[in-house]
Amino acid sequence: xxxxxxxxxxxxxxxxxxxxxxxxxxxxxxxxxxxxxxxxxxxxxxxxxxxxxxxxxxxxxxxxxxxxxxxxxxxxxxxxxxxxxxxxxxxxxxxxxxxxxxxxxxxxxxxxxxxxxxxxxxxxxxxxxxxxxxxxxxxxxxxxxxxxxxxxxxxxxxxxxxxxxxxxxxxxxxxxxxxxxxxxxxxxxxxxxxxxxxxxxxxxxxxxxxxxxxxxxxxxxxxxxxxxxxxxxxxxxxxxxxxxxxxxxxxxxxxxxxxxxxxxxxxxxxxxxxxxxxxxxxxxxxxxxxxxxxxxxxxxxxxxxxxxxxxxxxxxxxxxxxxxxxxxxxxxxxxxxxxxxxxxxxxxxxxxxxxxxxxxxxxxxxxxxxxxxxxxxxxxxxxxxxxxxxxxxxxxxxxxxxxxxxxxxxxxxxxxxxxxxxxxxxxxxxxxxxxxxxxxxxxxx
Numbered sequence: 139x140x141x142x143x144x145x146x147x148x149x150x151x152x153x154x155x156x157x158x159x160x161x162x163x164x165x166x167x168x169x170x171x172x173x174x175x176x177x178x179x180x181x182x183x184x185x186x187x188x189x190x191x192x193x194x195x196x197x198x199x200x201x202x203x204x205x206x207x208x209x210x211x212x213x214x215x216x217x218x219x220x221x222x223x224x225x226x227x228x229x230x231x232x233x234x235x236x237x238x239x240x241x242x243x244x245x246x247x248x249x250x251x252x253x254x255x256x257x258x259x260x261x262x263x264x265x266x267x268x269x270x271x272x273x274x275x276x277x278x279x280x281x282x283x284x285x286x287x288x289x290x291x292x293x294x295x296x297x298x299x300x301x302x303x304x305x306x307x308x309x310x311x312x313x314x315x316x317x318x319x320x321x322x323x324x325x326x327x328x329x330x331x332x333x334x335x336x337x338x339x340x341x342x343x344x345x346x347x348x349x350x351x352x353x354x355x356x357x358x359x360x361x362x363x364x365x366x367x368x369x370x371x372x373x374x375x376x377x378x379x380x381x382x383x384x385x386x387x388x389x390x391x392x393x394x395x396x397x398x399x400x401x402x403x404x405x406x407x408x409x410x411x412x413x414x415x416x417x418x419x420x421x422x423x424x425x426x427x428x429x430x431x432x433x434x435x436x437x438x439x440x441x442x443x444x445x446x447x448x449x450x451x452x453x454x455x456x457x458x459x460x461x462x463x464x465x466x467x468x469x470x471x472x473x474x475x476x477x478x479x480x481x482x483x484x485x486x487x488x489x490x491x492x493x494x495x496x497x498x499x500x501x502x503x504x505x506x507x508x509x510x511x512x513x514x515x516x517x518x519x520x521x522x523x524x525x526x527x528x529x530x531x532x533x534x535x536x537x538x539x540x541x542x543x544x545x546x547x548x549x550x551x552x553x554x555x556x557x558x559x560x561x562x563x564x565x566x567x568x569x570x571x572x573x574x575x576x577x578x579x580x581x582x583x
Contacts, residue, residue, distance in 0.1 A: 145556070148556055148559075149552065149555075149556065151559075152555055152556070152559055154555070155313070155552065155555040155556075158311065158312050158313040159312075159313055159552075161308070161311050161312045161313075162308050162312030162313050162314065162316075162319065165304050165307060165308050165312065165316075166304075166308075166319065166320070166323050168304065169213070169301060169304055169320060169323065170204070170323065170327065172211070172212060172213050172297070172300070172301075173203070173204050173205065173206035173209070173211050173213045173324075173327075174206075174209065174211060175211060175212050175213075176209060176210050176211060176212070177210050177211070177212055177214070177275070177290050177293050177294070178289060178290075178293065179282075179286055179289065179290070180210045180275060180279060180290075181279065182209060182210065184278045184279060185208060185209055185210055185278065199218070200328070201324070201325055201328045201528075201531055201537055202216060202218060202321060202324055202325065202537070203215070203216040203218070203324055204216070204323060204324030204325070204327040204328060205324075205327060205328060205331070206324075207274075210274065210275055211297075212293050212294065212296075212297040213297045213298075213300075213301055214270060214274075214294060214297070215263055215266055215267060215270060215294055215297070215298050216298070216301060216320075216321075216324060217298070217301050217302060217305060217317055217320050217321060219259050219262040219263040219266055219298050220255070220259045220298065220301075220302045220305075220317065221317070221321075221409075222259075222262055223255050223256075223258035223259040223262055224255055225409070225410075226258060227251060227254055227255050227258065231251075232464055237251070256299075256302070259298065259299070259302060260295060260299065263294065263295045263298045263299075264291060264295055266294075267290065267291045267294035267295060268287075268291060270294065271287065271290050271291070271294075275290070301320060302317075304316065304320065305317035305319070305320045308320075313548060313551055313552065314544065314547060314548035314551055315544070315547060318540070318543070318544040318547070319544060319548070321540055321544070322540060322541055322544040322545070325537050325540065325541050326541070328528070329532065331528065332526070332528040332529040332531070332532060333529065335526050335528055335529060336351065336354070336525065336526050336528075336529035337351060339526050340354075345524075346524070354525065354529075357533075358532065358533060361513075361516060361533055361538070362538070362542065364509075364513070365513055365538050365539055365542045366542050366546070368401055368506075368509050368510065368513060368539070398466070398495070398498060398499060398502065399506075400502050400503075400505065400506040400509075401506040401509070401510060402462045402465060402466050402499075402503070402506070403457070403458045403461040403462050403465065403503075403506075403507075403510070404539075404543065405536055405539045405540055405543065406457070406461050407453075407454045407455075407457035407458040407460075407461055407507070407510060408454055408510065408514050408536045408539065409536060410453075410457045410460075410461070411450055411453040411454045411457050411514075412450075412536070414453060415446070415449070415450055415453065441518070442517070442518040442521040442522070443518075447515040447518045450511075450514065450515060451511035451512075451514065451515050452511075454507065454510055454511040454514055455504075455507040455508065455510075455511055458503060458506065458507035458510055458511075459503055459507065462499065462503050466499055468492040468493070468495040468496040468499065469492045471491075471492070471495055472487070472488060472489070472491040472492035472495060475487070475491060476488060476491070482494060513538070513539060514536070516533045517530040517531055517533050519533075520533040
C-alpha cells in the first residue's frame with residue numbers, strides 16, 4: 139500500500155503527466171455525460187431502463203457503446219463506425235497502390251489517410267443511423283415525419299464525429315490511445331450493471347447462492363490473468379528455442395532473441411470474424427418460407443450454440459494467420475537486421491533469415507490462434523454454467539481482450555513517464571509489457 143501511495147504521489151509530481159491524466163479524465167467524463175443525452179423528440183421512458191435485451195447482438199453492441207445504444211442517446215452508435223472505417227482503409231492499404239503510396243509518405247500520407255477515414259466514418263454512420271432509427275426507435279415511438287428522420291440522422295452522425303474528435307484529442311494531449319480508451323470506458327460502464335445482475339441472479343431461489351458467485355469471481359480473475367498473458371504474448375523469442383521448433387537443434391554462443399510475438403495479431407482476428415459471421419445471417423434473414431434457410435438462421439443466430447462457436451473459433455484461427463501474414467513481413471525484418479548488422483547465429487543473412495523467421499512465425503502463430511479462439515468463445519461456456527447473459531460477456535471475447543490490452547498500454551505509458559523522471563515504475567518486478575511492436579533486430583541478452 140505504501141508503494142502504491144508513493145507511486146501516485148510521484149505521478150502527481152510530474153506536471154506534464156498530471157495534466158495529461160486530468161485532460162484524459164475530463165474528456166472521458168464528457169463522453170459519459172453525453173451517453174445519457176437522448177435524441178431530441180424521443181421519449182426515454184419507452185426504452186429499456188434495465189439496459190437488457192433479448193437480442194444477443196444488441197446486448198453486445200450496447201456493451202461497446204456503454205449503454206448509449208439502448209438509451210437512444212446522441213452517442214448511440216459510439217465510436218464503432220470509426221473502427222469500421224479504419225479497418226476498411228487498412229484493407230485498402232493492402233489492395234490499392236494509391237493507399238500503399240500514402241502509407242510510405244510519412245506524416246503527410248498519414249494525414250491524408252486520417253482524412254479519408256473521417257469521411258468514410260461519416261458515410262458509414264449515416265447509413266447505420268437510418269437502420270438504427272428504423273429498427274430501434276420507430277417500433278417504440280411510432281411513425282415519424284421527414285423532419286424527425288433528418289434531425290435524428292444529423293444528430294447521430296454529429297454524435298459519432300464528436301466522439302471521434304474526443305478520441306483524437308485524448309491521443310494528442312492525453313495519456314494512452316483515445317479511441318481505445320473511449321471503447322474501454324464504454325465496456326467498464328456496463329460492468330456494474332452486469333455485476334449487480336449476476337449477484338441478484340445467484341441470490342435467487344435456484345441461483346446457487348453466494349458461494350457460486352464467489353467461485354465465478356475467482357474464475358473471472360483467472361480468465362483475466364490468462365487474457366493478460368495472451369495480450370502480452372512474448373515480445374521476443376530465444377534463438378535456440380526458435381531453432382528447435384523449426385527442427386534445427388544446432389546452436390551455440392551467446393543467448394540472443396528474435397522480436398516475434400506469439401499473438402502478433404492482437405484482437406483484430408476476433409473483430410474480423412464477428413463481422414463476417416453477421417453477414418450471412420443478415421442476408422438469410424430476408425429469406426422466408428424455406429425450411430433449410432430457417433434452420434440455418436436459427437442455428438447461427440444462437441451466439442452461444444455449438445455450431446456458431448465452432449465456426450467462429452475456426453474463423454478466428456484463419457484470420458489470425460491472415461492478419462499476422464499482412465502485419466509481420468519476414469523479408470523486411472531480415473533486411474532491417476542486415477542493415478543494422480544484426481544476424482541469427484547459424485543462419486545466413488538475407489533470404490535464409492527471412493525463411494527462418496517465416497517458419498518460426500508459422501509455428502508460433504498456431505498456439506496463439508488457439509488461445510485467442512478459446513478466449514473468444516469463453517462466454518458460450520459461461521452461459522452453459524448458468525451465468526447471466528450480460529455478465530458472461532466479461533468472461534472472454536472482444537470486450538475482455540480490449541479491456542486488458544488498453545489498460546496495459548495506458549499503464550505502460552504512465553510507467554515510461556515515471557522512469558524518465560527517475561522514479562520507480564508501477565511494478566517493481568519489471569516493466570509492464572504493452573502491445574507495441576519491438577525493434578526488428580535480434581538483441582543480445
